[in-house]
Amino acid sequence: MSDPALSTVDEYLPLHAADLADRLQRLETGEARSILKQLPPEKSAATLVELEEERLPDLAGAFTPAELAQLLRRVGAADSADLLQRLPPATRRDVLAALPPDAAHDVRGLLKYPEETAGGIMSLRFITLRDDMNVEQARALLGAHAQQERIEDVSYIYVTDAGQRLVGIVPLRDLIFRRGDRRVSEIMHRDVKFALVSDDQEALARKFEHYHYLGLPVLDEGGRILGVVKAVDALEIARKEATEDMQLMVGLSGEERALTPWRMSVGRRLPWLMVNLATAFVAALTIGLFESTIAQWTALVVFLPIIAGQGGNAGMQTLTIVIRDLALGEIAPGDGRRALLKESILGLINGLAVGVVVGAIGWLWKGSVVLGVVAAAAMVMNQLAAAVAGVLIPLGLRALRMDPALASSIFLTTVTDVAGFFFFLGLAAAALRWYGA
């Protein structure tokens, strides 16, 4: 009770590293660092691994490079590489220099693969056997490996030839319960699915989800096994990507959370708000074209948010579905045209349904049949425009090799605002000329 810092550490001690990281991230840097330093090394190491990218460099400052190297010996090479990647280059170099040569070699090997590839997310915790061993020898080798705490998951064991090339896979179960004099090459499965070290991690995540793999070996161009990607890691990427899509659509960069400090949030959101402002001016200019029409017929104004808002909502429905399908890899080449056709039919039908209601209200509220017809027609046209934009914006972004979700809702509402105002006010101006209001 007399030492507040100590009593705090006691309170953190029983927590899981993931919870500890959550709690530390909410503290001021000084306090968080002091707790990290007082934790037992296993716990500090595990907590560092769990910290978010944006807070890690700051909190890792609690330790000298030599201390960090000591901590990293308690986590695997893959976690070490992930962690070092997020530290400043100078720190990274010093930590690598302080690691034992074999560990440093493994970590350096992993650091050379781009973060977004199979190589960037693979683990080095796997076991290989030679195909010319017999089952008895394989069991002995496995027994030796089992002493190392580093190897967690041995459900599948990889079989290589003399050149380290992957030639098969053996479930641990088979290895345990087959006769000892049989050759590994006789009991192994030869049809092994694999990933290439350069495969994109998002494509890989989709593969895991689609085929329900539990893990995949990662090979280099020569067919040599370099590592293993586990389903949990791949699926966490898929999940992260799905929430990122939600954020990208509305113009948010990076992993932002509700409690991210507001100083960081301003820099992330304001640029997109400025982009949105620029596009909003295009909509404003469209209205500006018809200022004289509006001056003659003020009743038009109340319909502007209805026409634009309905287009925006319908377009967002289409956009969300197309982005989701693209993310899940469910849109094959040629499907774009089919999706466009389907969404256009849907836009037409929904447009007619909504248009009739809007037209009727326009007529009853403002007492003008012409206004009702103009509103209904503009609604149908804008729903169609929304459907087309909802399909073409994400497909276009992808064709430009950008993320299909990127700021797509901003582009979409620009289209639905501009098109909606143009159709509605343009028809109204024509009606004014031909029939009078």
Place this chain on the structure above:
Amino acid sequence: MSDPALSTVDEYLPLHAADLADRLQRLETGEARSILKQLPPEKSAATLVELEEERLPDLAGAFTPAELAQLLRRVGAADSADLLQRLPPATRRDVLAALPPDAAHDVRGLLKYPEETAGGIMSLRFITLRDDMNVEQARALLGAHAQQERIEDVSYIYVTDAGQRLVGIVPLRDLIFRRGDRRVSEIMHRDVKFALVSDDQEALARKFEHYHYLGLPVLDEGGRILGVVKAVDALEIARKEATEDMQLMVGLSGEERALTPWRMSVGRRLPWLMVNLATAFVAALTIGLFESTIAQWTALVVFLPIIAGQGGNAGMQTLTIVIRDLALGEIAPGDGRRALLKESILGLINGLAVGVVVGAIGWLWKGSVVLGVVAAAAMVMNQLAAAVAGVLIPLGLRALRMDPALASSIFLTTVTDVAGFFFFLGLAAAALRWYGA
């Protein structure tokens, strides 16, 4: 070549069941059924498991209940239960009656758990040992189990007492390489994490993601083990939920895809478009309150989409982040207030930045300082309203025990439209009265 149906089957034969399901779902019912019937039983069974919920009942019609029962013997009890759950009750009853008694018992057991709970997603493919066995006996039992193809993953083996209560867990590795005369109770880990059979699947998915579990045993209230939830299954739920959030936000119910037949899509989207229409009328009525102001000062109209659009975009940024954090379970009680404060600060700062630009443009474009000031002030106020609505709408929906994402973007844009129009036109009307335009 003479029989087109046969040549088609040859083409489908080498495909993975997941790909087969994708392809069949795009065919007409008759053709898809004919291919399903011609596939080898293992492949038909695996393909049925992969079919989407909406097409399954239709395509399963290829088989009689007795044939379906034959096919289900090739998949596990969990997959059988999932599949039967989606078939009409009469078919389900007939298939269960045609299953062998032990299989029917397992499946019936699973069917009684609600689909959204741990019980609804658990697998029965696990192995238990008694704590009073020795390691030698345990190995013999495991050897017997290993003959059954049904048990795929034996990385962890569960240890129960005489009353089937879970008391520990043993990694397969330990069981293989420890001395045969040691007792299971001596080598097991006693600190076992678990899920309760009634646990909500989404909460469970968050737990898997947070703690990186590979699997969790599922217990009943008495601590007896009923099944096992695997990380891959839990994470697929998390992923599905994330994409569902995207869809719910814009008013889409159910799992809709870009190529879902348009007849189904109309029924799903039109109701929400009508909800949006109702809310858009509220915005229209707000403008209607100021028709005489607009009649006097038409230049105001071009600013309406700018004020409303900026509010909508900023509000969507806030909303997306809050919904994401709620989905990931990262908003603890009490955090709502902190998030509200942070977002308000952000709304104020971003509002000032955007407001200054809009004000300047208003002044330069329309040559009226008053208009510039009014636009800038309304922008600041609407950005603040957007921030507050972005936090309170999802938290409010949750408090009402609804999904925080449900149609939230529709509610949000209603707030930002109504507030934006009211602030802007209200300030303009006041300015008109005091200063003239």
